[in-house]
Amino acid sequence: MKKWLLPLFGTLALAACSNALILTLTSSMDIRTEYRTAGGEYVGCDNVEPLNSNTPSITTTLVALRFNTNADLDSAELGLYSTTLGKVDPGFKTSVPANQLNSNATSYSFVFKADTSNNNPLPAQVGKQGIVVVPKGEDKIKIVSVGNQQPLGAFKGWVQATADGTRATFVSTNSFKVYNRCSIEQITTEDIAFN
Numbered sequence: 420m421k422k423w424l425l426p427l428f429g430t431l432a433l434a435a436c437s438n439a440l441i442l443t444l445t446s447s448m449d450i451r452t453e454y455r456t457a458g459g460e461y462v463g464c465d466n467v468e469p470l471n472s473n474t475p476s477i478t479t480t481l482v483a484l485r486f487n488t489n490a491d492l493d494s495a496e497l498g499l500y501s502t503t504l505g506k507v508d509p510g511f512k513t514s515v516p517a518n519q520l521n522s523n524a525t526s527y528s529f530v531f532k533a534d535t536s537n538n539n540p541l542p543a544q545v546g547k548q549g550i551v552v553v554p555k556g557e558d559k560i561k562i563v564s565v566g567n568q569q570p571l572g573a574f575k576g577w578v579q580a581t582a583d584g585t586r587a588t589f590v591s592t593n594s595f596k597v598y599n600r601c602s603i604e605q606i607t608t609e610d611i612a613f614n
Contacts (some may be wrong), residue, residue, distance in 0.1 A: 445495070448591045452575035453481040453565045453611045454601055462565065463574060464601035465535045478535045481558050484614040485528035486589060490582040492517040497531060500590050503572035511528070511575075525578075528613045530558075560609040563601040570596035 451461045467477035484497065498512035511533055520527045576591035 425585065426506065439553040440560040441547050442541040448486040448578065449577055449591055449613060450482065450484045450485075450559075450591045450593065450595075452595055453558055453560055453609065455560055456565060457562055457604070461594075462563065462570075462601065463533070463594055463597040464565075465524065465545055465571070465597065466600045467563065468600070469603040470606065480533045480535065481611050482533055483528065483530045483611045484578065484591075485526050485580050485614055486575045486580070487526045488537050488580065488582075490580070492527060493581045493583070494520075495520060495527065495581065496577075496579040497529060499533065502574060502594050507530070507577050508574070511574075513587040526613075530612050558611050559605045560611055561603045562607065563603055565598045565601050568598055568600065570598055572597050 431434070432519050452462050452463055454467070455461050463480045465478065467480075469475075469477060482499070494514060496512060496514050498507045500506065501508045515529065517527070520529050522528070539573075573596050575593040575594045577589070579586055579588045
């Protein structure tokens, strides 16, 4: 082989490794909702009865998601993966520039609000404003009861991260059951947002 070709192969190999690193390092994901049962299970709720019975039902669920990466992200698409539909729910999906995500040296995190008003159950298709990124630490985790009802379905967290023109897609391993009606029993002092 001609010696002048060796630097070319080294550059190509390095470029291939650079893209592979983005895909392999963005690999772990933490997710939780603002609603947790007394048994410690995080859940999604379509309709929530607040502590004060004079207050109308709540039709939103805050979801906090954090994923680790060594890549300097340009943007991320965030969403909920419906285990019922077997795909990302288009009603619960949004794009966010990386500078709007909370980040540190190894991870990005965000909190978003899934709006289930107007009889649009979670996870199912809703309008374009079904998912909205909210400021970090906006709300606290709440202990809820779900009674004897069966879950309507379940969802997982979904992220498609973009860095230097390379995209990587990740789905959380754990899923969250969704209930039609939950009742708040206690509001904790724990922030929903990951630190």
